[in-house]
Amino acid sequence: MTEIGFKDFETLESFIAKEQHLHPQSRGAFSNLLRRVGLATKIIGSKVQRAGLLNVLGSADGINVQGEQQAKLDVLANEVMRATFRWMPSISGLASEEDDDVVNLPTRLEGQGQYVVLFDPLDGSSNIDANVSVGTIFSIHRCQSTDGRCRLSDFLQPGNRQVAAGYVVYGSSTMFVYTTGSGVHGFTLDPEVGEYVLSHENIRVPDVCKCFSANDTNYKKWDEGSRRFADHVRYSGEERYKKTSSRYVGSLVSDFHRNLLYGGIFMYPADAKTGKGKLRLLYEASPLAMVIEQAGGAATTGPQRILDIVPKELHQRVPLIIGNKHEVELYEKMVKEASAK
């Protein structure tokens, strides 16, 4: 019998179903939630891929809670996420970079509303009009409230309690990368089938520092330890850094994804004067920190592991240094030494 030529493939759907089998007590609510994230990002991706043809380029009228000018695609992506999750029985509430406060979804029945979802609906939106890759980042926590309603406290949970985290990068291909704590897995969208197909099973960050990724125009605003670390990677001549290249896209998801696959370090330290970082803990740093740790890397503020931070505010910003464990540990050591002086 001649081969028909169909090469079997594993989709996000079937992979999630297989993972569910590892938890016999599971009734599939979590699997359905993850599938919904897949659907939402396929819708967003379809708008991003045609952004120049739809009236979604440029700025929207609003300024978001971050004090940033919203891009039209920020608003659209946010609406897609909210609409896609609205009637998911297992989700009791949402938190978004684009919304001032948490959103309580319509009251769930007894025993439903087990999860809350936090997201950056469109990351890197300043790059949209120039057709540079952007992404969506998501984080899923158990809802601690048990009355089917959620409260701010359900969102202010440390990253080490996430039940799942991941992102989608809308780049030369659209890739969905996530972890539920059993490794990191990547799925490439097959536009002909409309499914995310497993393309990168069990991603491990290579122990090479191929890329150094930072917005160097902030160098003078960094603390002494951050500057020493950057100088060491770029100018020490150490064997490990002989082939390190500087790469900075300006979309966190794209810089992160490249470093996850190639090896490298991304740093966005605090502004030494204000003591504040730029990136948001709950829906940027925490989810990516879970992914990188599951892939064998690390993520820190310098003094603290990202996943151990107990959030105080919904839109809290943190310094973020994330990538190879070797570089993160070296950064922590240099920052500690510099602050001891």
Ligand code: AHG
């Ligand atoms: P967002 O578009 O969701 O606001 O995120 C933008 C972030 C992040 O994607 C990126 O790493 C960082 O802003 C770039 O900041 P600079 O332009 O200051 O380098």
Ligand code: MN
């Ligand atoms: Mn972002």
Ligand code: MN
């Ligand atoms: Mn954003």
